[in-house]
Structure formats: structure tokens, C-alpha cells
Amino acid sequence: MQRVQTDVLVIGSGVAGLYAALKLSELAQVMLVTKSAWHQSNSSQAQGGIAVAVGDGDSVAAHVQDTLRSGCGLNNREAVEVLAAYSFSVLDDLLRLGVPFDTDLAGRLELGREGFHSFPRVIHAGGDATGASIVHTLMQCVQAEENISVYEQTFVEQLVADGARCLGALLFTQGKHVLVQADAVILATGGCGQLYRETTNTLFSTGDGMAVASEAGAELVDMEFVQFHPTALAVPVHPKPLISEAVRGEGAVLVNGQGEPFMVQYHAWADLAPRDVVARAIFDQQQKGQRVYLDTTRLGSVFERRFPTIYRRCRELGFDPVTQPLPVTPAAHFIMGGVWTDEWGRTALDGLYACGEVACTGVHGANRLASNSLLEALVFANRIAEALREDINRMAAATAVMDVQPRFTDRHYALSARELMNHQATRELQEMMWADAGLVRTASGLNRLEAKLHEWESAWAHHHPVWWHMVRVAQAITRSALARTESRGAHYRADYPDEREEWRHIRTKWRRSTHECSPVTGTVETSVN
């Protein structure tokens, strides 16, 4: 097997991976690998923007408070404070690098409004093409950097670890395995929305990073907290096109089949209530036999100017948001949980760092505030680079001989990403997860799901590395959802419909070796003041 050596291996080409690579290239030789083409990621799809408290009257304290309120008492307050405080330097850096954020005629950043933010604070680019603009700018910088080499269509099959220390990774690329030895490995592999039948996530969001990290001995935390976005366009395509929350921020309103607004019945913030509340309200309406629409006609011609990408996609699919309400439905969108890290991106395994959606600092608590995710990816990618300034010499000094046996052969990699996601086995897994680990959960459904996952694992997981990864993450979500016998934020148990005081300060940690959950100790939550 071919062996390669690098200072730092970065896995993933979303904003987290690209920004980490860029920052780390100032101190080390970086190898960046991604299983897709470089621009194919959830990051490239991000619409609404990035939350930064730059508006009149806004403050870091208000941003912190809104994030904690949305997180339902489960956030790691220290991480939240880091997120809000570092948002300004990240914004300055993105402007310096050339991200074309939208400005008004006076040259001031335009600020959008999204759910549960107490101020307009969402900066955006190209109207609703924020993610693509940032990814494009970062990639240009990465390509100009001599210290970074980029490898596309390169799949990370396993991390290599000796129990306490991550030593590198086993890759599959161009029909063969390659073993990479690295002083430090940065996981930036994004989320796992593709576990669900209804999702806004790209075909590449299959939870690989969480699976390989847990196999190597890292811990997965808060895995029961999957965020379902309220307003995916209700059309029979996979993944579902997202109608950004910023559209409601501009005045669009959710209505039932009779054209009646209904969100006032569910929350004082009505259409701008937290995502979990809005998603469950829509689900509730659907259970009552209603179709749900987003009345975008109230925006008139503003829609096309402010949301050109969404407008184009709607038109392609036969809808005109200016003249007709859009049919919408909830869809899996984001996972608050992931690989446990401290506030510097360090995981429980020495030499392994994680940032972006794959990681879990606890910053989002039980429910992520809109537009905090791109920010999280950027802030903590930068923190990893800062941490590695100290850590890298210690890492480089450690010499260990790596050996690993591939679990899969080239035969197993025959399916393309599209074929894999269209496969009946994938559909079956997504259907099971949607039914029993979706917006509304019960012990009986989750127990049934665990048993079905076990059967599915024996039948399918050994036939493709992505299936192997998907089932691990599905198991972590299911076991964590069973463990949390209460409802909080995005995790709703119909058999335990209320928040329970005894769970208020408990975050769950899942270990692959035992398939058991235990409470996270140490950097646990702090609630809203």
C-alpha cells in the first residue's frame, strides 16, 4: 500500500476544512482531501448567511443570550462566548480575503433577520448565495497557497489510531488505498442529513467523520439533537430545496390550506420562533391533514432581488414565489451533536481535531440558532490553527509506526454517490430514521428502530463504506434519543413531552465500543441568565 507523510491532514472542503487549511498553512505543510469535488458541500448551499452582531444596538452579549435561549439550557456557555466574540475577527478576515458581502448604498453591510435573533444580524452575499461566495473565495486562497495540496474524490475510510493518539488516515482514491501519516488530523467532514428520507443536505452528508472518529476511540455527544428545518420545498426531489429562514425574516408567513396563518397559536414569536418549534408546528398541522404553505407573495418583487438563487430554483420546479404560496415541509438539516471537542477543537484523541458540523463543542445546545453554523465552522477552524501553534511540535516529536488493514476493497467502491443514495438499502435506512428518529420520537419507535438497524447492519453495512458509516451514526442518534427521557429543543419525545429538571444540565456521550450513553462531564452547559 502506498504511504504518504504530511504535517497536517485536513479532511473536507466545506468552510471548516478550507478555512482550517488556510490558517494552518501558515505553520505547516497541509494535505486537504475531500470525497467530493471541492465545491460540493453543504457549505456551498448555505443561503441565509452568517450571524455577526454588527448592527446598531446589537452586542456580543445579545448574540450570546439569543444562542443560549435557542439552545434550551444545554449550551456550553464558554463555547458560545468564544463564538460571538470571535465573530468580528472572522468577519474582518473574510472581508480582507475578498468575500463580496452585500452592502447598502452607503457601503454598510446589509443585515438580514432570522428566527429568534433579537436583532437583524445576518450578513449575506449574493442575496442568498452566502455559502457559495465564501467557499469560492476560500478555495481561491487555498489554491494560491504553496503549502496546501488538495485531493478531490478522495475518501477517508478509517482513521488510524493507537488507542490514545491519532496517527493518520486510510484513504481510498483513484482505485486504491493510500495510508497517510500526519502529525495532526483535522476532521471537517460535515453532518449526516442523508440519514433521513427528507433532508436539505447534499448527497455527501453521510456522517463519515463521526463514524470514523468514534471507531478510532473519540466520543460522540449530543447526538439526539438533529435539527429539522421547517421550510424545505415540498417537492418529490432528493435532497429537498431549502427556503431559507431569512425569507420569513423578510415577512413571508406560514399558512394552512385555507390560507390562515397558524404560527401565533404555537409561539409568541410566531413565524420567527425557534426552528424546532416551527418545524413541529408544521408537522402538527400536517398530522391534522393540512397542507402547509409559505406565503411568499407578501414580499412581492423583493423576493427575486433578495433571494435570486431560491427564486431560480423555485421557477425551475414550476413555482413562482412572487405570485403563489410555496408548499413546504420539515426536513433534516443540521446536527447539533458530533465529535466531542473542547473550545480549541481538540478531541479526546491526541492529534485529532474537529471543526464545523462534524464537531460538537456544545455551542448550539439543544437547538442551533439560525446562521450560527457557518460562523461556528470558521471560528473553531481558526481556533484549531491557534491551538496547533502550540501542539504541533509535541505532535511532530511523536513517532509511531502505523499499520492498518482496509475493511473494503475497490469492488465495494463501485457505486457513485448518486447511485448509492438512490439504492434501495439507503432508502430503507432513510425511511426508518425518518419514521422513528424524526421530529417526534417514542421509546417504542426507537427500540423498533434499534432492532431494525441491527438487521440492516448485518444485511448491508459490509457492502459499502458509506453504509458502514451511516449505520454507526444512526445507532448513535437512536441510542442517545432513547437515553434522553425528556423533550428539549430539537429532541421531542411524545412519551416524555416536557423538559425535565433532572436532564437540564446533562449532555449525553455515546461510545462505539460499548454502544452505551453516559453523561458528559467537565465542559457541560450553562443556562441562560
Ligand SMILES: Cc1cc2nc3c(=O)[nH]c(=O)nc-3n(C[C@H](O)[C@H](O)[C@H](O)COP(=O)(O)OP(=O)(O)OC[C@H]3O[C@@H](n4cnc5c(N)ncnc54)[C@H](O)[C@@H]3O)c2cc1C
Ligand atoms: C441548504 C442549506 C442551507 C444552509 N444555510 C445556512 C446558512 O445560511 N447559515 C449557516 O450558518 N448555516 C447554514 N447551513 C448549515 C451549514 O451550511 C453547514 O452546517 C456548514 O456549512 C457545515 O460546514 P462544514 O465545513 O462543517 O461541512 P460541509 O460543508 O458539509 O463539508 C463537508 C466536507 O467533507 C467532505 N467529506 C465528508 N466525508 C468525507 C470522507 N469520508 N472523506 C473525505 N471527505 C469527506 C465532503 O465532501 C465535504 O467537502 C445550511 C445548510 C444547508 C444544507
